[in-house]
Amino acid sequence: xxxxxxxxxxxxxxxxxxxxxxxxxxxxxxxxxxxxxxxxxxxxxxxxxxxxxxxxxxxxxxxxxxxxxxxxxxxxxxxxxxxxxxxxxxxxxxxxxxxxxxxxxxxxxxxxxxxxxxxxxxxxxxxxxxxxxxxxxxxxxxxxxxxxxxxxxxxxxxxxxxxxxxxxxxxxxxxxxxxxxxxxxxxxxxxxxxxxxxxxxxxxxxxxxxxxxxxxxxxxxxxxxxxxxxxxxxxxxxxxxxxxxxxxxxxxxxxxxxxxxxxxxxxxxxxxxxxxxxxxxxxxxxxxxxxxxxxxxxxxxxxxxxxxxxxxxxx
Numbered sequence: 001x002x003x004x005x006x007x008x009x010x011x012x013x014x015x016x017x018x019x020x021x022x023x024x025x026x027x028x029x030x031x032x033x034x035x036x037x038x039x040x041x042x043x044x045x046x047x048x049x050x051x052x053x054x055x056x057x058x059x060x061x062x063x064x065x066x067x068x069x070x071x072x073x074x075x076x077x078x079x080x081x082x083x084x085x086x087x088x089x090x091x092x093x094x095x096x097x098x099x100x101x102x103x104x105x106x107x108x109x110x111x112x113x114x115x116x117x118x119x120x121x122x123x124x125x126x127x128x129x130x131x132x133x134x135x136x137x138x139x140x141x142x143x144x145x146x147x148x149x150x151x152x153x154x155x156x157x158x159x160x161x162x163x164x165x166x167x168x169x170x171x172x173x174x175x176x177x178x179x180x181x182x183x184x185x186x187x188x189x190x191x192x193x194x195x196x197x198x199x200x201x202x203x204x205x206x207x208x209x210x211x212x213x214x215x216x217x218x219x220x221x222x223x224x225x226x227x228x229x230x231x232x233x234x235x236x237x238x239x240x241x242x243x244x245x246x247x248x249x250x251x252x253x254x255x256x257x258x259x260x261x262x263x264x265x266x267x268x269x270x271x272x273x274x275x276x277x278x279x280x281x282x283x284x285x286x287x288x289x290x291x292x293x294x295x296x297x298x299x300x301x302x303x304x305x306x307x308x309x310x311x312x313x314x315x
Contacts, residue, residue, distance in 0.1 A: 002109030021087030037116025038100035056099025095129030097175030137288040141296035170240030185214025
């Protein structure tokens with residue numbers, strides 16, 4: 001094994017920069033060369049020159065950003081290695097949403113695994129996570145707190161069966177919404193699912209890429225007015241927040257964040273990120289010599305692995 005380079009990935013105002021390959025991982029401003037882990041807007045921005053990503057990520061970015069998505073996309077399959085300058089790069093499924101990728105970077109005998117956002121729990125709307133060995137694990141720590149444990153997703157979605165009233169269900173338009181459509185179809189028999197028009201194009205892309213979501217239709221105001229029971233109206237956050245005083249509906253917002261559950265009649269704790277137990281499992285499987293943390297709180301991991309594994313906080 002080679003020597004771990006402490007500056008192999010550095011965080012600057014643009015994002016995560018690899019000077020050894022002269023590219024960025026999930027940059028926050030347009031750059032000449034971007035390697036993008038998945039299509040959520042906090043990881044995939046418009047205006048980059050060259051974007052390396054999966055086919056699904058490219059499709060979502062092109063829908064969202066149209067002609068400004070990128071000058072050129074380079075779409076790679078999982079486990080299809082490629083080089084940017086002297087850095088060898090391979091994508092593996094991240095389990096976060098359709099097309100999401102763990103990014104393995106190999107340079108001078110050292111393996112650096114960047115997770116982006118990832119999830120270990122199974123989900124029929126995206127590829128199952130595939131963890132690989134690495135010398136350095138660069139992990140998100142959104143929920144890296146020993147007190148955080150995500151509940152069972154099947155038990156959570158079944159909460160929607162506890163009411164016959166119509167439900168306004170808030171969720172992020174890409175990834176979370178398609179997961180919820182599938183879950184409602186599987187575990188909430190008797191509910192009719194109406195989907196906000198802004199979510200529909202992402203659903204179509206999922207189906208074009210071979211993912212079966214189940215039964216749903218675009219929202220029809222007349223239909224929901226005529227039927228006062230067992231309708232679920234799936235809406236993006238902005239719509240959900242704009243109808244704060246919506247009458248004759250039970251308000252529900254699907255998220256792993258506890259603070260987003262306040263004032264909702266049903267608490268729907270469904271997260272697309274790893275919790276504390278999952279991060280520990282990831283570290284056990286990847287067997288890194290060092291862990292570098294991003295997006296959240298890395299201090300709990302520093303305490304947990306004191307004198308065992310070096311934990312470096314990047315953000």
